Amino acid sequence: MGGPGTGGGGGGRGGPELRLAPGQKADVRRVLSLFRPYRRTLLAVLALIALGAAAGVVSPFLVREIVDVALPDRREDLLLYAVGGLIAVTIVSSALGVTQAMLSTRVGQSVMHDLRVAVYGHLQRMGLGFFTRTRTGEIQSRIFSDIGSMQAVVTNVMTQIVSSGAGILMAVVAMLALDWRLTLFSLIALPFAVWMNRRVGSRRRVIVKQRQEKAADLSAGIQESLSVSGILLGLTMGRTRALVDAFTADSRGLADLEVRSEMAGRWHMAVFTTLMALFPALTYLLGGHLLLAGGGVTIGTLVAFIALQSSLFPQVNGMLRVAAQVNSSLALFTRVFEYLDAPLTVVDAPGAVALDPARVRGEIRLEHVDFTYPGADSPSLHDIDLTIPAGRHTALVGTTGSGKTSTGYLLARLYDPSGGRITLDGHDLRELTRESLAASLGVVTQETYLLHASIAENLRFARPGASDAELVAACEIAQIHEHISSLPDGYATVVGERGYRFSGGEKQRLALARTILRDPPVLLLDEATSALDTATERAMSGALDAVSRGRTVISIAHRLSTIRDADQIVVLSHGRVVERGTYAELLAAGGAFAELAARDTDPAER
Incomplete structure (x- = not known):
C-alpha cells in the first residue's frame, strides 16, 4: 500500500x-x-x-x-x-x-x-x-x-x-x-x-x-544512500559527490564528539x-x-x-x-x-477473540467510520457506511487522496478507526487478535517487498510449513511458475535486496503467490496487478478469478480494467462514499465513476 x-x-x-x-x-x-x-x-x-x-x-x-x-x-x-x-x-x-x-x-x-x-x-x-x-x-x-x-x-x-x-x-x-x-x-x-x-x-x-x-543520523544516512534505491537515486541525479561530502561532514562531527566524550x-x-x-x-x-x-x-x-x-x-x-x-x-x-x-497504537483488546480462518465467511461492514491520521489536521475518511458481502468482489476506486488506501489500512488493521467500527462476520476488528485477523485477511500491496533470500524462502515466509508442491501450485496460479523454472537455480534463486533481480511484474506475481499460499478467506488487493503489462494482466485475470472463487475480494484499483467484473464498485471522493454499483450501472449513471473511466489512460479501454 x-x-x-x-x-x-x-x-x-x-x-x-x-x-x-x-x-x-x-x-x-x-x-x-x-x-x-x-x-x-x-x-x-x-x-x-x-x-x-x-x-x-x-x-x-x-x-x-x-x-x-x-x-x-x-x-x-x-x-x-x-x-x-x-x-x-x-x-x-x-x-x-x-x-x-x-x-x-x-x-x-x-x-x-x-x-x-x-x-x-x-x-x-x-x-x-x-x-x-x-x-x-x-x-x-x-x-x-x-x-x-x-x-x-x-x-x-x-x-x-x-x-x-x-x-x-x-x-x-x-x-x-x-x-x-x-x-x-x-x-x-x-x-x-x-x-x-x-x-x-x-x-x-x-x-x-x-x-x-549523531551516530543515528550517520546510520540512517548510510541505510538510505547505500540501499539499491539510494544508489540509483544518487547516480541518476548526479549527487554522488554531494552524498560523499555530507557523509564526510557527519563522520567528522561524530569523530569530534567521540574525542570530547573520551x-x-x-x-x-x-x-x-x-x-x-x-x-x-x-x-x-x-x-x-x-x-x-x-x-x-x-x-x-x-x-x-x-x-x-x-x-x-x-x-x-x-x-x-x-x-x-x-x-x-x-x-x-x-x-x-x-x-x-512508546505507546502501542494498535493492540489486542482484553479477551480478544481468535478467529478460525476456516470458519470465516468474509462479510465486512464499515459502520459510520471516521479516520484521521495521527498528527493530521483533516480527516482522511468521514462517515463511511459500507457492506462488503461475503464471497463477492468489491472494488474501491477514486482519485488520489480519495481515501482508498486509508480504507485498506483500516481493513488490515494497520490503524484503528477514529470513529465508528469495522466488523468481520459481526466481530469488531478491535476485538479480534491481530494474528487471527492476519490469517483471515491476505494483503497484496502495490509496493511489493521481498526478502534478500531465495524464492522458496520468500514464499514460505507466509507459510513456513508449505511443501514444494504447494509452492508450485501457488506460483502457477500467480502465473510465475514457468519463469521460476527457467532460472538456473529455480526456486533456490536469491531474489536480491528488495527483489531487484526481478521486474516489477515478476515481484508482484511472487507477492501474489505468497499470499495465495496462505489461503486466506478474505483477499485485499491494493493495485496488485499495477506493474503487469496488458498481456500478462489478461493472462492473470482468469487465475485471479479462480483464486477469488468463494473468497471475499477487495480490490483497490486505479486501472479500471481490473475491476470490470467486480460485483460491487465503491467510488470514494475526499474520504466519502459518493457512488456504488456495478461497472455498467456506474458508467451509465454518468457520475464520478464515468469521469474516472473517461480519464483512464489504458488505450485498450478507450
Missing part, C-alpha cells in the same frame, strides 16, 4: 519524533531492574566478590606478621606459614576472579539479549504510523549501536562497582583495625573526589547523548590520580612520625597499612571512573527506554 500521504492523511516522515513522558527517563533503579530475573546468579557473584575482597585484605596482615614477628624473632615456622598463606590467597583470589567474571559476563549478555528482544518485540507491535515518521537507520542505531554501547556497562561495570565497593569496604575496615589515625588521613580527599566525579559524569552524559544522536573530565581525573599517588609518601611521613614518637605504630603496621592503601586508592579511582561511565551511559538507556515506552 502507499504511504499515509497517498490516502490524504498525515504521518509522513517529517512527523514529530518520540519524546519521553514524565517519569520515563532512565535512572539507576530502572537499569537495575533489568537484572531482576537473574537474582540467584547475581547473589552467587556477590558472594564470590565478598570472598575475593576478604581474601585480598588477609595479605597485609600476613605481611605484618612476617615483618613484626617472624623475621625479628627468627621464627622460620611462622615465616613458612605466612608465605604459604600469601601464595594460597593469590591462588584463591585468581580462581574467584575467573569464576566471578564468567558468571557476571553470562548475566550481562543475558540482560543484553533480553533488552534487544524486548525492543524488537515492542517495535513489531507498533502501528504503521510509527514507522512512517521514523527512519529505519534510527531504529537500527538504537537496537545495535545504543544497546551495543551499553554492553560494557551491563556486562562489566555493575560487577566492577560491587567488586570495588566490597574491596573498598574491606580495605577500610582492615585499615581501621591497623590504625584509625592513618585511615582518616587516607580518606581526607574522598569528598572532593566524589564531587568531582559527579561533575564529570553529568558532562559526559550530555556529550554521549549528542554522540549517539576526554571529558580527564584533567580532573589526572589531578585526583596525582593526589592519590602522593598519599603513600605522605602516609610514610605521618606513620614514621608516630613510630618515632612512640604513638603505637610498628614497622609491620606501617608496611601493612601502605599495602592496603595501595590497593584502596586504585579501587577508589576505578570506582569513580566506573560511576562516571554509568552516569554517562544513562543517556543510552534513556534512548532505548524511549522505544520501550
Whole structure:
C-alpha cells in the first residue's frame, strides 16, 4: 500500500519524533531492574566478590606478621606459614576472579539479549504510523549501536562497582583495625573526589547523548544512500559527490564528539590520580612520625597499612571512573527506554477473540467510520457506511487522496478507526487478535517487498510449513511458475535486496503467490496487478478469478480494467462514499465513476 500521504492523511516522515513522558527517563533503579530475573546468579557473584575482597585484605596482615614477628624473632615456622598463606590467597583470589567474571559476563549478555528482544518485540507491535515518521537507520542505531554501547556497562561495570565497593569496604575496615589515625588521613580527599566525579559524569552524559544522536543520523544516512534505491537515486541525479561530502561532514562531527566524550573530565581525573599517588609518601611521613614518637605504630603496621592503601586508592579511582561511565551511559538507556515506552497504537483488546480462518465467511461492514491520521489536521475518511458481502468482489476506486488506501489500512488493521467500527462476520476488528485477523485477511500491496533470500524462502515466509508442491501450485496460479523454472537455480534463486533481480511484474506475481499460499478467506488487493503489462494482466485475470472463487475480494484499483467484473464498485471522493454499483450501472449513471473511466489512460479501454 502507499504511504499515509497517498490516502490524504498525515504521518509522513517529517512527523514529530518520540519524546519521553514524565517519569520515563532512565535512572539507576530502572537499569537495575533489568537484572531482576537473574537474582540467584547475581547473589552467587556477590558472594564470590565478598570472598575475593576478604581474601585480598588477609595479605597485609600476613605481611605484618612476617615483618613484626617472624623475621625479628627468627621464627622460620611462622615465616613458612605466612608465605604459604600469601601464595594460597593469590591462588584463591585468581580462581574467584575467573569464576566471578564468567558468571557476571553470562548475566550481562543475558540482560543484553533480553533488552534487544524486548525492543524488537515492542517495535513489531507498533502501528504503521510509527514507522512512517521514523527512519529505519534510527531504529537500527538504537537496537545495535545504543544497546551495543551499553554492553560494557551491563556486562562489566555493575560487577566492577560491587567488586570495588566490597574491596573498598574491606580495605577500610582492615585499615581501621591497623590504625584509625592513618585511615582518616587516607580518606581526607574522598569528598572532593566524589564531587568531582559527579561533575564529570553529568558532562559526559550530555556529550554521549549528542554522540549517539549523531551516530543515528550517520546510520540512517548510510541505510538510505547505500540501499539499491539510494544508489540509483544518487547516480541518476548526479549527487554522488554531494552524498560523499555530507557523509564526510557527519563522520567528522561524530569523530569530534567521540574525542570530547573520551576526554571529558580527564584533567580532573589526572589531578585526583596525582593526589592519590602522593598519599603513600605522605602516609610514610605521618606513620614514621608516630613510630618515632612512640604513638603505637610498628614497622609491620606501617608496611601493612601502605599495602592496603595501595590497593584502596586504585579501587577508589576505578570506582569513580566506573560511576562516571554509568552516569554517562544513562543517556543510552534513556534512548532505548524511549522505544520501550512508546505507546502501542494498535493492540489486542482484553479477551480478544481468535478467529478460525476456516470458519470465516468474509462479510465486512464499515459502520459510520471516521479516520484521521495521527498528527493530521483533516480527516482522511468521514462517515463511511459500507457492506462488503461475503464471497463477492468489491472494488474501491477514486482519485488520489480519495481515501482508498486509508480504507485498506483500516481493513488490515494497520490503524484503528477514529470513529465508528469495522466488523468481520459481526466481530469488531478491535476485538479480534491481530494474528487471527492476519490469517483471515491476505494483503497484496502495490509496493511489493521481498526478502534478500531465495524464492522458496520468500514464499514460505507466509507459510513456513508449505511443501514444494504447494509452492508450485501457488506460483502457477500467480502465473510465475514457468519463469521460476527457467532460472538456473529455480526456486533456490536469491531474489536480491528488495527483489531487484526481478521486474516489477515478476515481484508482484511472487507477492501474489505468497499470499495465495496462505489461503486466506478474505483477499485485499491494493493495485496488485499495477506493474503487469496488458498481456500478462489478461493472462492473470482468469487465475485471479479462480483464486477469488468463494473468497471475499477487495480490490483497490486505479486501472479500471481490473475491476470490470467486480460485483460491487465503491467510488470514494475526499474520504466519502459518493457512488456504488456495478461497472455498467456506474458508467451509465454518468457520475464520478464515468469521469474516472473517461480519464483512464489504458488505450485498450478507450
